[in-house]
Amino acid sequence: MQTITVEEAQSHLSEIIEKLTPGDEVVLTRGNQPVARLVITSEDKPKPVPGRGKGMLTILSEDDDHLKDFAEYMP
Numbered sequence: 001m002q003t004i005t006v007e008e009a010q011s012h013l014s015e016i017i018e019k020l021t022p023g024d025e026v027v028l029t030r031g032n033q034p035v036a037r038l039v040i041t042s043e044d045k046p047k048p049v050p051g052r053g054k055g056m057l058t059i060l061s062e063d064d065d066h067l068k069d070f071a072e073y074m075p
Contacts (some may be wrong), residue, residue, distance in 0.1 A: 001024075001025045001027060002026045003023070003026070003027045003029055003034075004026060004027070004028060004029070005029055005030065006028050006029065006030045007027050009026075009038075016052075017038070017040075020038065020039075020040040023039055024039075025038065026038040026039075
């Protein structure tokens with residue numbers, strides 16, 4: 001963890017960001033008190049996990065009467 005002042009960060013922000021790697025953190029201080037953290041974000045988007053919702057849907061009955069309402073949408 002690197003610590004720098006807010007004033008230093010203002011003048012060299014783009015360089016600081018470019019040097020950050022995943023897991024690195026920079027703490028910004030003002031008057032020896034931490035005021036902010038810079039943390040690099042992951043570029044990977046979360047991927048859906050197949051089967052995560054398994055068991056969450058319960059079909060109480062197979063009722064063909066309700067299917068009549070959707071007849072125009074069915075092939």
